[in-house]
Every structure is written in C-alpha cells, then in structure tokens.
Amino acid sequence: MAVHEHSHRSPAPHQPSAAGPAARAGTRPGRTHALALLRLVTGFVFLWAFLDKTFGLGYATPSGRGWIDGGSPTKGFLGSVAAGPMRSTFHSWAGAAWVDVLFMLGMLGIGLALVAGVALRLTAVAGTVMMVLMWAAEWPPARTLADGTPSMSTNPFADYHVVYALVLVVLAACSAGDTLGLGRLWSGLPFVRRGPWLR
Template identity: 75%
Template structure:
C-alpha cells in the first residue's frame, strides 16, 4: 500500500516538473514552458492576492533563483519518491514546498472574502496539507523498501553515516 502511494506521489511531482518544463498543455500552456522561456513561478506567485507573505511572493515571482529552486524541488522530490531513496529529505523539502503553496493560496482569507470557496471547500485541509502529511508518513514508514531502492540506499556507507538521508 505505501509503495503504491509513494509511486503515485512521485508521479505527481514528476508530472508537475515535466509540465512546467515543457509546457505540455495541462497546468502550463503549450509554448509557455520553462524551456520556451516561461517562468514556472511568475504566474502562480504573481497572482497571490492575499495572505501573510503576499508581497514576498510577488518579489519572488519570476526570479531565476525561485524558478530554479522550485523546479529542482519538484524534480528531486519526484525522483526520490519514485526510486524510494532519500525519503526524509524529500518529505522535508516537499512539506516546505506544500506549506508555502498553501500560504500562497491562503484559503482562509480567500474563502471568507467573498463568501464562496475557490479551489477548496475546506479552508484548512486542502490538498497541499494532505500531500505534506502523506510525504511525512511515507518517510516515517520507510516506504522506499518495497518496490524501490530504499534498502540498497540505506546500505550505502555515506547514508549509514548520515541517517537523515534515509
């Protein structure tokens, strides 16, 4: 069960990376991908209209460092989950990413400002927080050992000396 969930979550992150890189026409329109000169952060962060970090997100929108950090995060988390290695760092990075995205959408204010929900009918437990909890749970149960390279990864001397890399 945990291996299937791990692979599914890995595909969520890898798909986001691929779509934003190549503009596959899903969340990122064709011709607007990163390889076409588009910014994977400009649209989302530039559209933040409420919340405690609104001005910071506007400053970060389209910044090369933000684009690179976001895209490397999507790729790294996706690869780690898919291969079943480095689940603790992936869970940490993914939780930070999901928390920042939750804050960027700031569901409590959006929901209450006009009386109607936009993406979620729950102002707290939207998919960003669910994904973060799933990432933490996958790392906690060592989900990389089944259908993944987690056991071989754990036997590497470098990983053995740095248990946080499990």
C-alpha cells in the same frame, strides 16, 4: 477401550488462530505494497508537474509557455496571490530566476526520490517546506485569485497541500522505499549509514 486409545493418541498439531502471528504476517505484504503504490503515484504527481511546467505539455502549462520556452513556472502562481501576510513577499518572488530554479529542482528531486524510494526523510522535509509555502500562497482561501482564476484552496486547514505534506511524512516514517524501490540498497550505503537523516 475407546478412552484408552484416545489417551495414547498424539496431540493434534497446534493450528494458529486467524488472529495469530501467521495471519498478521500475511497481511504485511499488502500494507507495504499499498504504501509503495502510494509512494509511486505521489512521485508521479511531482514528476508530471515538473514535465508539464518544463515543456508546456498543454495541461496546467499552455503549449509554448513552458520553462524551456522562456516561461516562468512561478510567475503566474505567485503573482496571483491576492491576500495573506506574505502577499508582498510572494509578489517579489514571482518569476525570479532563483525561485524558478529552486522550485523546479524541488519538484524534480522530490519526484525522482519518491519513485526510486530513496532519501525519503530528506524528501519529506523538503516537500513539506514546499507544500507549506504553496499553502501560504493560497491562504486565506478565496473563491478566485487576483487575476480572476478559480482558487484550488477552499479549506483553510486541510487542503491538498497539507495532504501531500502528510503523505510525504507517512511514507518516510514507514520506510516505504523498501518495497518496490531502492530504499534498502540506499540505506546500506556508507554515507547514508553515517547520516541517518539521508534515509
């Protein structure tokens, strides 16, 4: 009798395993939010550098020596390049108005794009070019620069410029602007749909 009753029971509903689709889908929001947080923090790094160099907030740029006070955001860094194959080029660029404008627009544009979550592909390209040039300005690594200040670069390959460039590439490849950002809205704009490199 017990066997007969058991044979007529409705089968138990299927329970997904811990590794099933539901479990995998449940971890996705965590990953996307982690990438969004990385995007926002990285964007703030660029925006803070722009603000500090523009207004001389007293951190990397002393008070009264900001861009709006007539200071140059590139003269000190590029003028202190002590070695490397592009030393003379960087010295000739140091303090040039066009270099200052391009550098500051780059910092502002990259920071705003990251915070908003838009144009991440273009941002990754522009940011990587900027980081490669800054990496080259500190290569080969030295303990001190020409003016005697300590060098931030002590690793000839994986210094912080390389890390930032890789972060930008990863954020663009993972569409990190779609979460906590305007990425989806931006991608739906007609001119962006016509030019996928703008996404």
